Amino acid sequence: MNEVMKTILHRRSIRRFAERQIEEEALQQIIQAGLYAPSAGGRQGVLFAVCQDKAVNEHLGRIKRANSQPRMATATSYVSREQPSIADDPNLKNAFYDAPTVITLFAPKNFLFAAEDCAIAAENMMLAADSLGVGSCYIGQGWTAFADPYGQEILRQWNIRADYYAVMQLLLGYPKEGDSHPTPKPRHENRVLRF
Template identity: 80%
Template sequence: MSELMDIILHRRSIRRFETRQIEENALQEILKAGMYAPSAGGRQGVLFAVCQNEELNKRLGRIKRVNSNPKMATAASYVSREQPSIADDPNLKNAFYDASTVITMFAPKNFLFAVDDCAVAAENMMLAADSLGIGSCYIGAGWTAFADPYGQMILRQWNIRTDYYAVMQLLLGYALSGDKHPSAKPRKDGGIVRV
């Protein structure tokens, strides 16, 4: 099996992180992987806002948690037992799970492919992170982290163009030492249709 396929199969969402920051060289590699992702029309419109400020990430993650209303997990239906999400554990108050690096990906408002552009970049970055021994988690509905006066003030502080919006966040950090790497849920049947 190719090394790339090994990484694709190994990558899992990580939500339990060490407090120590990721290495700068690794961050640069991960960002490069995002920058070299495909983009609609080759426009390269995604803006990657990298925040490594612990207090700020915590505060935005808490705002996001307050603004999220996930369908809570049941015994039969859950996101992850090994790396519980905010839908699995109501005690989790930070939707960014205390990750040391939070990258908010912004894209133009009213652009048909804004989400697509961020998603393909994020997948490149998650695979690059896995290859470097760094855990990651894709966080959808990025704008909910900024949906209060504090979040709005942060957008101004970061000089985010007002015609851009926060599509998603990508969390990065070292998986909590001692945690077993999570296993993938079995793949569902019927997802591939040969036509």
């Protein structure tokens, strides 16, 4: 198996992070992976807002948690036992799980492929991260982190254009010391139709 395939199969969502910040060299490569992702029409409209301010990330993560209503986990239905999500553990108050780096991907509000452009950039970045030993997690509905006066003030401080919106966040950090790498859930069957 080649290295790309190995990385694709190895990547898992990480929600328990070490406190130390990721290496700048690794961050630069992860950002580059996002910048080189495909984009609809080649428009390259996605903006990557990289925040390594602990207080800001924590505040936005808490706003997001307060604005999230996930379908809570049951014994048979859960997101991850090894790396609990906010749907698995109601005690988690920060939807960004104290990740030391949070990248919010913004895209134009009136663009049909805004979400796809962000998602595909994020996957490039998550694979790059995994290949560099950095853990990552995709956080959907990015706008909910900015849905109160504090979040609105952050958007102003970051000079985010009013015609852009936060599609999602990408969490980055080294996996928490001592954690084993999560195992993937078995793949559901009969999802490939061949003709």
